[in-house]
Amino acid sequence: MSEPIVRIEGLTKRFGEVPAVAGVDLEIARGELFALLGGSGCGKTTLLRMIAGFETPDTGRVIIDGQDMTGVPPHKRPVNMMFQSYALFPHLDVAGNIAYGLKREGVARAEIAQRVAEVLSLVKLDGLGSRRPAQLSGGQRQRVALARALVKRPKLLLLDEPLAALDRKLREGTRFEMVRLQERLGLTFVIVTHDQEEAMSMATRLAVMNAGRIAQTGPPHELYERPASRFVADFIGIANILQTGARRWLALRPEKIVLTSARPATAHVATGQVIDIAYEGDRSLYRVAIENGPVMLVAAMNVARAHGSAHRRGDTVWLGWSDDAGQVLDE
Amino acid sequence: MIGRARFAFTVLAFGYAFLYLPIALVITYSFNESRLVTVWAGLSTKWWIALFHNEAMLDAAWLSVRIGLASATLSTVLGLAAGYALARVPRFVGRTLFASLVVAPMVMPEVVMGISMLLLFVGSDQLLGGPARGFLTITIGHVTFSLAFVAIVVQARLADFDRTLEEAAMDLGATPWTTFLTVTLPLLTPALVSGWLLAFTLSLDDLILTQFVAGAQSQTLPMRVYSSVRLGVDPQINVLATIVVAIAASALIASAVLTRRSVDKRAAQ
Known part of the structure; x- marks a missing residue:
């Protein structure tokens, strides 16, 4: 500059x-x-x-x-x-x-x-x-x-x-x-x-x-x-903000999370139930209630020309993300 | 439903008749042959011809028109300044007092204004030796009340004026004064024209205030009409009334058209 x-x-x-x-x-x-x-x-x-x-x-x-x-x-x-x-x-x-x-x-x-x-x-x-x-x-x-x-x-x-x-x-x-x-x-x-x-x-x-x-x-x-x-994580796009300690949070974008029926081989995993699905055509946005945890948003592309989304409401699903998928925040 | 419409129509017809039948009669009787105002004796234009040979009446009319032009123009300039101050300067010492003083002449009895102005002119005549009562004093008198009407029209137009237009002008390099001349004033023109027409009409038919401030030598049209009616109504008065109605109506229509046009323009944006 x-x-x-x-x-x-x-x-x-x-x-x-x-x-x-x-x-x-x-x-x-x-x-x-x-x-x-x-x-x-x-x-x-x-x-x-x-x-x-x-x-x-x-x-x-x-x-x-x-x-x-x-x-x-x-x-x-x-x-x-x-x-x-x-x-x-x-x-x-x-x-x-x-x-x-x-x-x-x-x-x-x-x-x-x-x-x-x-x-x-x-x-x-x-x-x-x-x-x-x-x-x-x-x-x-x-x-x-x-x-x-x-x-x-x-x-x-x-x-x-x-x-x-x-x-x-x-x-x-x-x-x-x-x-x-x-x-x-x-x-x-x-x-x-x-x-x-x-x-x-x-x-x-x-x-x-x-x-x-x-x-x-x-x-x-x-x-x-x-x-x-x-504030920025929440204002720009969608973010799951998970508290990981006192004044420590992890901001995780929905598309950085993999959504599978079987347990994935990623560094971090969680399991829960699909409680809501927003079908947007190109992708679907799932709200997943984690067992003993928060509700998380996960985005998945609808790659196959199936009937709507790949998972259904009430399905038990697995969420997985890698070590560097999210941003650690302290404010 | 039809019965109701008929009722509404009847009420409307009566209302209009009440307002405009006298005027229609005056216009009709201006073409009367008879010398008597109330007796119809056939169609004639002889009173129209008589009026246009009536020197005194024509002089009075000419004086009234000159006063109307001068006072309408002066009150437009002053009313613009007053309206602008009221709409645009949010706070200054005596603002409330100023706002009420501007509109006070609209509600003040004209007799009161007449007396006070007469005292003023008599006083200034004694102290300063002028102005002589006549054209100038009548014009000043008319400006005092017609200014209020222009100020209110201008203030109302400025109240819903899009100020970003002026900001845009300044942003493009116009000084505040250039902005006023090239943006504010052109957009205020319809308001100023209708204010001017209003002031002109008010001046043209004012009788009470004028009688106080007019000298012995000057007689405006309403004064002339009033004094001639006291000696008995001549059909020439009907002719005159017809002409005045025609002028007033065209001023009113012109003002309405201008207002409508500027409203349309704004609506189209």
Whole structure:
């Protein structure tokens, strides 16, 4: 990592008595697609708005591209934001919306027209420049919002729940498109999302936030396979959290466990009864009540084209996992 | 079911008749041949022609229109400022007092306002030697109450204004002032136009306050009508009433269309 594009130091913001962001330190490298992931009210949007300049932090500093931007108003920051509601100007057409930021910079008329046309083709909206936002579909509006932020060529693009308003099918396609766009343009994206699937599949690195603090930062596989705390293990994906001692737990992912009718030859085994089955097509999720123990979740792929799941409710089954299958936690 | 519908329809018809039959009569009688207002003697446009040759009446009408234009424009500017402060500045010293003072003229008896303004203008005349009572004082008087209506329209529109639009503008590099001019103001335009039309209509037919603050020389249209009616109703009054109704109705329709259009626009988003 060379000089980070964003460095956040000890950032705190309170709304009344409630701390929305409580002492966040964070570095985001150039060219990263960084995701801030957390449930509602975890402070991720407030953190994003402090980077954009819409909220003033109570304490701490925001350094963008080596310059302290803590007290700088939004219109003087080298940062652009894509709003969750898109915030398209209803009284301007698509081209007018996109040109808005360039006009504020005093870019020449001919260059504005050229750059608007370029960015419209980049987001595959060629020829729609004269439409009003009200005449566009949800997916098209999302692209206009993206184009309007991209046309300014910001050092840093902030995206507040960029895909939340799209329907499921469109969301999956748009996800890949946005990643491709980010890689092609070599920009730094910071995405705020509550959708862990979205964060995991798009981000090069992500931070999980909880109650105004960052619980863990790292690449997606690290957060999934090596969670630092029970909160992260539980928040990202599904985990069986088994207490193995005083302040010692084992986080075990359902797919790391083998499920058999006969006793398996793994380092650790347990036996119990299937009490619930969730058939999801490609795989089934079993809830197994361990004898004198907790209820554990086990995932098994439905490899054979059988009738539903391989085991039935009430079956006695064996669970097995290896020594390094789970993550040992102490918080 | 049918009986009920018929009952509802009858009630509706009576209600409308109660409200609009007098106006319909006035319009009909403006085309009356007879000199007597209550006797129908055949169709004629002679009172229309007479009115358009009535110098005093035309002068009064012209004065009223000028006052209407000036006071509506002034109250739109001031009402915008007041409405903006009320909607956007959450806390300042005397906010509650300010909010009640803005709307007070809507409920204050006009006689009270008239007397107080008259005292003000008499006082300033003695102390400062002006302003002379007439166009200027009437305009100021009308602004005091029509400002409240504009302020309320603006405040209501700003209350459901999507503020992320302004944030987006600032994010794209607009200063707060540019944001106001390029985003807030254009989106407030329908509210401002309907506020202006409202202020214009209120000014055009105000009689009570105007009588207090008008000088001996200036006579607005309502004053002229009122004084001529005291000498006996002339059919020209019917013609005038017809014209005023037509203007008021078109202002009302224009304001409704503008409001509807901006509501549609927002709904379409």
